[in-house]
Amino acid sequence: MASVLIVDDDTFLHKVLDRILSIGNHEVVGHAYDGAESIEIFSELEPKPDIILMDHRMPVMNGVTATREIMHINPDTKILFISADETVMTEAIEAGALAFLTKPIRSADLFAAIEKYA
């Protein structure tokens, strides 16, 4: 079981990911709706989540910038990108993400990635 922080500006996706992750016996410990909020919530969370699921295209601050900031705060953080923006794949990995999962992603692939990296 992994503890997960979901970062995505799509509120409905938070709901379905909540359910999907609970089916996979994972626990959602936080929700953030833009990059800046993810930094704030990540800083407050204790213990830190095992995995952050990070979108890229979000208001206020994008996922790549948020990843850089979070990795700066805690270099051991495990961040998985889930995004439709394949063009930022290299940037995301360079910023410190462990993997880039292209939307739409199936639950089996999501669980496999969490198990691999958490």
Add this chain to the structure above:
Amino acid sequence: MKNDDLIHSLIEGTTDLIQSITEDGTIEYANSTWLRTLQYNEEDLPNIKLKDFVFPGYLRRAEEAMSRILKGEDISNFASTFVSKNGNPIQVDGRLFPIYKGKQIVAAAGIFRNINEQNRILDELRHEQERVEFLLDLMTHDLTNINQEIISTFEVALHSSELPDNLKNLIQESVVEVDRGSNLISNVKKLLRIAKRAPKMFLCDLGESLLAAKEIVERAFPHKVMALESNLEPGQYFVTADEYLIEVFKSLLHNSMKFDKRDRVQIEIDVELMPHTPFIKIQVKDYGPGIVDMEKGLIFDQLMNRKESARGLGLGLTLTKHVLENYGGYIRVEDRVEGQSEKGSNFILLLRLSAGSKDVKGGSQ
């Protein structure tokens, strides 16, 4: 008509701007189009210098060009911006060349086209293209997110033990349909990227690419078996390509799996070198419903042929063709059994082999 009159009529009748400038920078001749475009009279000509009609930022280049012409050079595709008497900029494009009197250069002639309108249209096109790309990007991004929500919701529903079997089947079929939509969006995005970017090629292993594509396609059809027979091994043949090479195999294998309704889908891949050419020939044969002759030429250009064919509107084959053309390759489709299209298709790919392939003269072993 005398030759001189004929030449004069042609020069005065053309829509091009024609000028002749002496060594001291004075205009000795300008045709009526030149005068009309730059809003001068013939009487103005003796007093006009280069600096008066060349836009300030272009003056140094114009002076350099003048000095080259007066040394005997001929300059084609010379682009500059003139300025009219009233201060309107006029973008021009043309040719400069020396005028001789005997063996001596006496002036620099120029024939220019006014490309203001052409540039305005180009700017408008560029602006419209950017707008379309922006909207397309926004639309594909949001549609992908919507598809993610739908697929995830269906998956949550499929985990419910209370769901009746008939509804479960319906939802499973719907998941396949959403996947189809996602695949179309993904292919549109890839086509856009291929068209926009500068190619970044590297050495790719054909066998590895086939295996990677097979794995991805098998995951998309969890209830079917792909019975693939192939004489293509990893480490055997290499081509100069990019990350989209996998898309080529993916698209062909995906189509075979999709259109062959049997649970066990037989696919044969036969690879052979083409003697005395730089090409390797790859034949991908399936036992599906095949493609009728009248559709064979259309399936690779779904952007132009929007009529839904037996192969659907997934853009996969359109993407395949674009990718292969980027590599200097080709694709065509034939019947697996000649003249019997209903017995399956044979997609024939020609790819340029790179040095480094085994079995290639001069390649590393």
